[in-house]
Amino acid sequence: MANARALDKRRKSIRNIKKITRTMELIATARFKKAMDRATSASDYTKRITSVVADLARAGLEVSHPLLEAPEETKSATLLVLTGNRGLCGGYNGNAIRLGAKTFEALSSEIGNVSLEVSGKRGISGFNFRDMAVAESFTNFDDQPLYAEVEMIANRYLRAYAEGTLDRLDVTYTKFISVAKQEIVNETLLPLGKIEGAEVVDDDSEASGKTSLYEFVPSAESILEEVVPTSFKIKLFKCFLDAAVSEQVARMVAMKSATENANDMIKMLSRTYNRARQSQITGEIMEVIGGVEALEG
Amino acid sequence: MAQIQLVIVTPEKTTLDQMVDAVTLTLFDGEAGFLPGHAPMIGRLGPGELRARVGSEESRYYVEGGNVQVENNVVSVLTGQSMDVAEIDLAAAKAALEAAEAESASSPALAEMKQKAIAQAQAKIRIASKA
Numbered sequence: 001m002a003n004a005r006a007l008d009k010r011r012k013s014i015r016n017i018k019k020i021t022r023t024m025e026l027i028a029t030a031r032f033k034k035a036m037d038r039a040t041s042a043s044d045y046t047k048r049i050t051s052v053v054a055d056l057a058r059a060g061l062e063v064s065h066p067l068l069e070a071p072e073e074t075k076s077a078t079l080l081v082l083t084g085n086r087g088l089c090g091g092y093n094g095n096a097i098r099l100g101a102k103t104f105e106a107l108s109s110e111i112g113n114v115s116l117e118v119s120g121k122r123g124i125s126g127f128n129f130r131d132m133a134v135a136e137s138f139t140n141f142d143d144q145p146l147y148a149e150v151e152m153i154a155n156r157y158l159r160a161y162a163e164g165t166l167d168r169l170d171v172t173y174t175k176f177i178s179v180a181k182q183e184i185v186n187e188t189l190l191p192l193g194k195i196e197g198a199e200v201v202d203d204d205s206e207a208s209g210k211t212s213l214y215e216f217v218p219s220a221e222s223i224l225e226e227v228v229p230t231s232f233k234i235k236l237f238k239c240f241l242d243a244a245v246s247e248q249v250a251r252m253v254a255m256k257s258a259t260e261n262a263n264d265m266i267k268m269l270s271r272t273y274n275r276a277r278q279s280q281i282t283g284e285i286m287e288v289i290g291g292v293e294a295l296e297g
Numbered sequence: 298m299a300q301i302q303l304v305i306v307t308p309e310k311t312t313l314d315q316m317v318d319a320v321t322l323t324l325f326d327g328e329a330g331f332l333p334g335h336a337p338m339i340g341r342l343g344p345g346e347l348r349a350r351v352g353s354e355e356s357r358y359y360v361e362g363g364n365v366q367v368e369n370n371v372v373s374v375l376t377g378q379s380m381d382v383a384e385i386d387l388a389a390a391k392a393a394l395e396a397a398e399a400e401s402a403s404s405p406a407l408a409e410m411k412q413k414a415i416a417q418a419q420a421k422i423r424i425a426s427k428a
Binding site (some may be wrong): 038041045047056146148162163191214215216220226227237 | 306330336
């Protein structure tokens with residue numbers, strides 16, 4: 001039977017680990033709430049932009065912009081993989097890296113000139129481990145990505161797209177669907193394809209009746225020129241927000257199961273410890289009785 | 298007295314949602330004022346100042362561009378960045394201006410981007426030093 005004192009020591013250390021994982025769970029919960037709030041307030045902007053685009057489309061404007069159409073030839077592409085800066089969040093980072101690597105290979109065989117960009121320390125070390133060259137890396141995005149920082153990256157992509165050195169941009173990230181469901185996805189952000197709201201064209205007479213209601217200053221085309229790059233930036237920002245929220249959810253779940261595991265382990269160790277202590281006491285009593293009997297005899 | 302609702306939205310949050318007496322903001326070609334009951338319009342904003350008047354008090358904000366949509370007595374300003382004039386970091390704005398001026402402008406699209414960055418930095422400096 002195991003030594004009772006060694007068992008007690010192990011039980012204590014597991015109790016300490018449990019305290020840590022429990023705290024980490026609480027922190028992740030608080031961070032998740034904050035990140036979630038930000039994601040919700042960002043959707044307000046998206047909603048309004050969509051309504052502007054819908055109004056433009058309703059005014060009979062044909063929605064077209066260089067960002068919306070694919071260049072004639074796709075010569076170079078960029079893949080951006082969003083991972084976390086920290087681990088201890090279950091399969092979150094691993095899954096993103098795995099899909100990122102797969103997409104990168106697929107893109108490379110299709111296009112040839114693909115550069116890989118990674119956000120998050122975990123992703124950077126993950127790709128280094130796989131011997132894949134990371135062209136650009138960011139570690140400044142945590143649970144609350146700033147729009148100004150995302151905008152800087154977005155502007156760089158827009159500039160490269162305008163110069164013709166970038167023809168396609170893909171982003172691999174963890175999409176937040178609900179607290180119970182997050183999905184690793186790969187999305188093509190450039191060319192933008194279409195923007196939301198643009199396809200709401202005169203399907204009912206009431207909508208087309210509104211046509212003349214708005215005055216466009218200076219013109220609908222000019223406003224579209226402003227809206228299209230903005231909606232690209234918003235889309236990219238949304239990816240970062242989703243990734244941040246998903247990371248916190250993943251950490252919450254991982255730490256919760258770690259705490260539960262620690263509980264089970266403590267229960268088991270306690271049982272073994274009690275048994276060991278009991279048998280030790282029994283052994284001692286037997287010795288005492290034996291000694292007394294020897295004296296009497 | 299009739300009032301008009303002013304909403305300033307950035308991708309991060311709704312910066313301001315308030316009933317005001319009058320709004321003055323900078324369109325792409327100059328300032329425009331909005332009073333309660335303004336006709337529906339969508340306009341392109343330039344970098345500049347937004348003034349909201351309630352009674353005799355006026356609050357001033359910096360808006361970096363974007364769009365404004367006026368509808369049903371609501372002025373919604375959609376912009377990438379907006380801040381109270383008092384929060385403008387003058388030194389940072391000057392640094393941004395210098396950085397923008399150093400950018401290359403080898404193609405029309407690039408030149409446009411450069412122009413925009415310069416205009417934004419200049420507007421920031423102008424508004425901040427006016428206060």
